[in-house]
Amino acid sequence: MSLPLAGLILILIALIGGVIAMAAFIWAVRTKQFKDLNAGAYVIFDEEEPVGKVTDNIFGFPETKKPPASNKGRGKHESRKQSP
Amino acid sequence: MMFIRLSTFFLGVLATFFLGWAGLTLIPGIQIREIKPSSELKPYTDEQFSGRAIYIREGCIYCHSQQTRPEGFGADQLRNWGRPSVPGDYVYDKPHLLGTMRTGPDLFNIGARQPSEDWHLIHLYNPRALSPGSLMPPYPWLFKEEDEFSKEVHAAMGKKVVPVPKGFAPEGKVIIATQEALDLVAYLLSLNHTYPVE
Amino acid sequence: MNPESNPLKIDESPELSARVLSDISVSRPVLAFFAFAVAWLLIGTVFGLTASLKFNFPDWLGSFPALTFGRVRPAHLNAIMYGWVSLASAGCAIWLTVRLCQVEVRWRKLLYASVLLWNLGLLYGTISILTGNNQGLEWLEFPRGAAILIAVAFVCLSLSILRTFHARQVKHIYVSLWYIMASVVWFPLLYVIANLPFYSGVTQAAVNWWFAHNAITVWFTPIGLAAAYYFIPKVVGRPIYSYYLSLLGFWSFALFYNWNGIHHLVGGPLPTWLISVSIVASVLMFIPVITVAINHHLTTVGHFDKLRYSPTLRFVVFGAMCYTAVSFQGSIEALRSFSEISHFTHYTIGHAHLGMYAFVTMILFGAIYYTMPRLTKWEWPYPVLIKYHFWLVALGIGLYVGSMTIGGILQGLYMNDASRPFISSVEVTQPYLLARSLAGVLILIGHLIFIYLFSLMILRRGPERKAPPWQEEAEVIFP
Numbered sequence: 001m002s003l004p005l006a007g008l009i010l011i012l013i014a015l016i017g018g019v020i021a022m023a024a025f026i027w028a029v030r031t032k033q034f035k036d037l038n039a040g041a042y043v044i045f046d047e048e049e050p051v052g053k054v055t056d057n058i059f060g061f062p063e064t065k066k067p068p069a070s071n072k073g074r075g076k077h078e079s080r081k082q083s084p
Numbered sequence: 085m086m087f088i089r090l091s092t093f094f095l096g097v098l099a100t101f102f103l104g105w106a107g108l109t110l111i112p113g114i115q116i117r118e119i120k121p122s123s124e125l126k127p128y129t130d131e132q133f134s135g136r137a138i139y140i141r142e143g144c145i146y147c148h149s150q151q152t153r154p155e156g157f158g159a160d161q162l163r164n165w166g167r168p169s170v171p172g173d174y175v176y177d178k179p180h181l182l183g184t185m186r187t188g189p190d191l192f193n194i195g196a197r198q199p200s201e202d203w204h205l206i207h208l209y210n211p212r213a214l215s216p217g218s219l220m221p222p223y224p225w226l227f228k229e230e231d232e233f234s235k236e237v238h239a240a241m242g243k244k245v246v247p248v249p250k251g252f253a254p255e256g257k258v259i260i261a262t263q264e265a266l267d268l269v270a271y272l273l274s275l276n277h278t279y280p281v282e
Numbered sequence: 283m284n285p286e287s288n289p290l291k292i293d294e295s296p297e298l299s300a301r302v303l304s305d306i307s308v309s310r311p312v313l314a315f316f317a318f319a320v321a322w323l324l325i326g327t328v329f330g331l332t333a334s335l336k337f338n339f340p341d342w343l344g345s346f347p348a349l350t351f352g353r354v355r356p357a358h359l360n361a362i363m364y365g366w367v368s369l370a371s372a373g374c375a376i377w378l379t380v381r382l383c384q385v386e387v388r389w390r391k392l393l394y395a396s397v398l399l400w401n402l403g404l405l406y407g408t409i410s411i412l413t414g415n416n417q418g419l420e421w422l423e424f425p426r427g428a429a430i431l432i433a434v435a436f437v438c439l440s441l442s443i444l445r446t447f448h449a450r451q452v453k454h455i456y457v458s459l460w461y462i463m464a465s466v467v468w469f470p471l472l473y474v475i476a477n478l479p480f481y482s483g484v485t486q487a488a489v490n491w492w493f494a495h496n497a498i499t500v501w502f503t504p505i506g507l508a509a510a511y512y513f514i515p516k517v518v519g520r521p522i523y524s525y526y527l528s529l530l531g532f533w534s535f536a537l538f539y540n541w542n543g544i545h546h547l548v549g550g551p552l553p554t555w556l557i558s559v560s561i562v563a564s565v566l567m568f569i570p571v572i573t574v575a576i577n578h579h580l581t582t583v584g585h586f587d588k589l590r591y592s593p594t595l596r597f598v599v600f601g602a603m604c605y606t607a608v609s610f611q612g613s614i615e616a617l618r619s620f621s622e623i624s625h626f627t628h629y630t631i632g633h634a635h636l637g638m639y640a641f642v643t644m645i646l647f648g649a650i651y652y653t654m655p656r657l658t659k660w661e662w663p664y665p666v667l668i669k670y671h672f673w674l675v676a677l678g679i680g681l682y683v684g685s686m687t688i689g690g691i692l693q694g695l696y697m698n699d700a701s702r703p704f705i706s707s708v709e710v711t712q713p714y715l716l717a718r719s720l721a722g723v724l725i726l727i728g729h730l731i732f733i734y735l736f737s738l739m740i741l742r743r744g745p746e747r748k749a750p751p752w753q754e755e756a757e758v759i760f761p
Contacts, residue, residue: 006111013106017099024092033089037529040454041521043382044512048299049519056517056592056652058665097464097536101471101500104540108492112556113485140418143352149626153549157622162700169551171484178482179418180490184546186626186697189704212340217705219337219715221351222344 122172124279128271135271138264139181142223149183150192150275166193166278173277188220195276204269205246205261213252226265229257300384300451307386308376309657311393313740315373316650318401320736322365325408327729329358331722337715348412356423357411363421363497364432365404367638370646371505372396372439375462377653378512379443382459383450389442396438403431419486421494422476429477433470440466457528458508464536465508468500484552488544495543498637503539503605506642507574509649510602514581517595517652518588523580531573538566545616548625564616571609578602593668597648600676604640608633623698628711628718629690632683639725640679647675647732654739663744667731674728682721689714 028034045051128136139145153160154168161168169192174180198204206213209227211220227246230238238245244261253259261269333355335342343349380387387393407428410416416423424432443466447459476493515522522528541563544556582599589596611633615624624630651668655661662668689711696707738744 006114010107010111013103017103020099021096024096028092034526038521038525040456041515041525043452043454043456044516045519045521046299046301049301049516051519051521053519054517054588054592055519056594057588058593058651058662058668059591093460093463094467096533097467100533100536100540101468103537104496105475105492107541107559108544108556109485109489112488112553113481115553116483116485116488140416141353141414142350143356143416145418145420146352146355151550157549157618158625159698159700163704171551173551174483174487176483178486180483180486181418182484182487182547182550184420184626184630187628187708210341215705217709219340219708221336221340223350224345225347 116171119171119175121175122170122277122279122281125173125175125277127176128274131267131270132274133271134264135267135269135274136181138226138268139271140179144191145181145183147185147187147220148189148191149186150190151182152190152192160190164197165190166196167281169277170281172281188218191272191275193275193277195273196278199273201269201273202247204272205244205265206248206252208265208268209246209248209259210252213249223265226262226268228260228262229254230260232256232258301381304380304384304386305377305656307390308380308393311387311390311397312373312377312653313657314394314397315369315376316654316736317740318397319366319369319373319646320733322361322369322404323729324733326358326361326366327722327726329354329361331719331726333358334715334719334722338712338719347414353412353414353416356416356420357408359421360411360423361404361408362638363502364400364407364424367502367642367646369397369400370650371502371642372400374509374646374649374653375443375466375505376439376446377649377657378458378508379446379462382456382512383447383452385446385449385451387442388445388449392438392442396435396442398435399431399438400435403428403435406431419490421497422490426477426479429473433473433477436470436473440470456512457522457525457532458512460532461504461508461511464532465501465504468504469497472496472500484550487547487550488552488556491546492543495546496540499539499542502638502642504535506601506605506645507535509645510578510598510605513594513598513645513648513652514578514602517592517598518581518585520581520585523577527573527577531570531577534566534573535570538563538570542567542612542616545621548616548618548621561616561618565613567609567613571606571613575602575606579606593662593665593672594648594652596672597644597651600672601641601643601645601648604636604644608636608641611636623694624690625694627690627693627697628686628714629694632686632690635679635686636683640683644675644679647671650736654736658739658742660739660742661747662735663738663747664735667735671728671731671735674724674731678721678724678728680721681724682718685714685717685721689718 042051045053049055151169152166155161160166173192174182203214205227207215207220208223210222210224211218212222230243238258238260244266246259246261246265248259332343332349333351336351336354347353376387376393403424407424410425410428411423415425417425422429443462447463472493476489481489511522511528542560544552544560545564548557548561550557578599579602582595582602589599614620615629615633651662692710692714693707696702696710697704
């Protein structure tokens with residue numbers, strides 16, 4: 001296979017890839033997957049280890065304060081309901 | 085919905101990976117496959133090939149490259165290390181030994197720069213016997229120490245006596261090169277790519 | 283909770299959160315991965331220091347074939363990369379997966395199989411290199427048998443992680459999981475493709491460096507980043523600065539980083555366009571690196587006081603800062619004008635250690651300091667020793683990278699100056715190589731302290747310290 005042909009195929013693959021990526025992006029926006037994205041950042045916290053709680057203080061950090069009031073997104077995006 | 089989203093995710097993960105693979109290995113591979121061996125490049129002889137295996141075994145690649153850089157990129161041309169290497173110089177190399185370190189000098193044309201078998205044997209036995217300040221390890225296991233007889237006796241027994249300078253070999257002993265050392269030197273001497281290419 | 287999702291037969295107790303249950307379910311396999319990782323860390327460090335000392339005393343141990351520089355150096359690289367870093371990353375990835383999926387681990391037996399096969403492969407591979415059976419390709423020195431063992435071990439790990447992910451009980455997939463899921467798909471593919479025996483000549487060089495750099499792209503870096511993305515916000519108790527940016531960071535990382543490898547062959551006998559493509563991709567790495575840097579560092583900003591109290595945060599923040607540093611350095615290093623000097627010199631060795639040690643290894647230390655008490659239900663004894671560990675390795679790696687950077691640049695300048703004999707480029711590096719060995723000693727002492735602490739944790743020995751919150755939860759039987 002000659003180089004121009006290989007280049008052409010590469011450009012073709014890139015174009016197809018680009019179109020697929022673009023389509024996936026438009027689809028993701030249409031299906032509102034970018035709405036409320038920040039909620040994902042809260043899944044690492046739960047009731048026992050809420051926002052504001054320091055979870056590692058081996059060198060003797062004083063007991064942590066209450067979680068800050070500006071705690072948007074918690075609760076509403078409860079990641080997992082405790083089953084009874 | 086979640087299924088489609090995850091499929092998209094994994095599709096994207098595979099696509100980015102294989103795009104890089106195609107661009108960096110597949111397409112250059114197709115391009116390079118058409119390259120013919122440089123016209124004066126010879127395949128390795130059995131002896132050189134065994135020597136190459138010793139080169140790999142002892143990890144020479146971790147300090148020596150086998151590629152010469154073009155004019156204006158480093159001092160390879162000014163040091164007379166040979167014309168810039170081309171893909172056609174490497175067609176018989178498996179595994180490739182291009183290397184990424186030059187703790188020691190480039191060896192692409194060492195056979196032309198240093199054509200003496202004795203020099204290479206002494207240098208492998210103890211690099212500091214020939215180049216003071218060198219950090220290269222010695223390779224004494226490629227040699228044998230034997231009681232001193234006359235040169236003729238050793239030659240008659242078909243042994244290669246290495247002319248190690250005084251003070252670098254044990255008193256009253258001579259250093260005999262093993263077949264491994266001779267193979268390795270044969271390989272090093274074969275590293276001579278001074279023929280012209282287009 | 284239905285019985286299928288409770289394979290450990292732990293008494294149904296509503297007090298135990300999903301987080302604790304998932305920790306318990308992986309404690310044995312993760313401990314196994316960590317314990318072997320720590321063993322390989324010691325082996326790899328000793329090999330590394332031996333290789334370094336050989337530059338200072340070239341005739342030292344000169345008559346032992348197995349201990350010649352050209353064998354000890356690849357043994358060091360492989361013991362650290364496929365031993366310490368890979369095993370510790372695997373443990374870290376399993377633990378993060380179950381935590382972030384909030385389920386018990388699935389296919390646990392595969393994890394035990396994985397750790398067993400992995401160590402067999404490592405043992406066989408390392409002994410092979412030392413006895414002279416080297417495949418001759420950097421980063422792929424292991425003979426085929428060892429490579430197959432490691433590939434199978436990795437597939438076992440991937441299957442267990444993917445199965446656990448499939449069983450997840452969460453609505454949102456946290457950013458760390460994206461990196462881990464991508465990684466466990468990427469690395470087995472990469473390792474198998476690179477080990478295929480079809481290549482020769484310069485094509486093999488391209489495949490070789492595509493692999494070596496991509497091993498960092500698809501395995502070591504994503505796990506390091508996944509850990510930093512979890513531990514920084516988790517320890518500080520504050521969500522990640524910008525989740526939007528992490529999305530951009532992930533996809534630009536996946537797109538650009540896969541193209542970087544061929545900059546290792548700059549100036550070499552390969553098509554120029556190929557090297558240029560890699561250089562462009564290396565510079566484009568600024569995008570994902572800056573997004574990750576913003577996310578990691580701005581999450582920490584305002585919480586620097588917590589570095590005083592949390593060993594995990596100390597190690598992880600140090601690692602995250604070094605990720606920014608090493609990536610910037612890498613992008614600049616890839617440029618032709620700079621690599622003309624730095625290529626072929628010890629500068630690259632300094633860069634590699636800034637990446638694999640100051641970034642990845644430090645984050646893995648942080649991860650181990652966080653996970654161990656939750657796996658063994660035992661708090662780290664002797665906190666002061668943790669501080670010694672941190673300062674010894676932090677100063678050690680600082681000295682290491684500093685001396686290799688300066689020594690490497692001098693080496694490159696002397697090498698490119700044709701009016702100087704080549705040997706001057708060797709002689710000029712000698713004081714820096716001595717400093718490097720000193721750095722290696724500091725790091726080895728730090729590791730010995732770490733190994734001592736780790737052994738105490740595994741054996742649950744040492745003075746019992748005030749119970750941390752996670753110990754006060756209901757007694758559980760370890761599976």
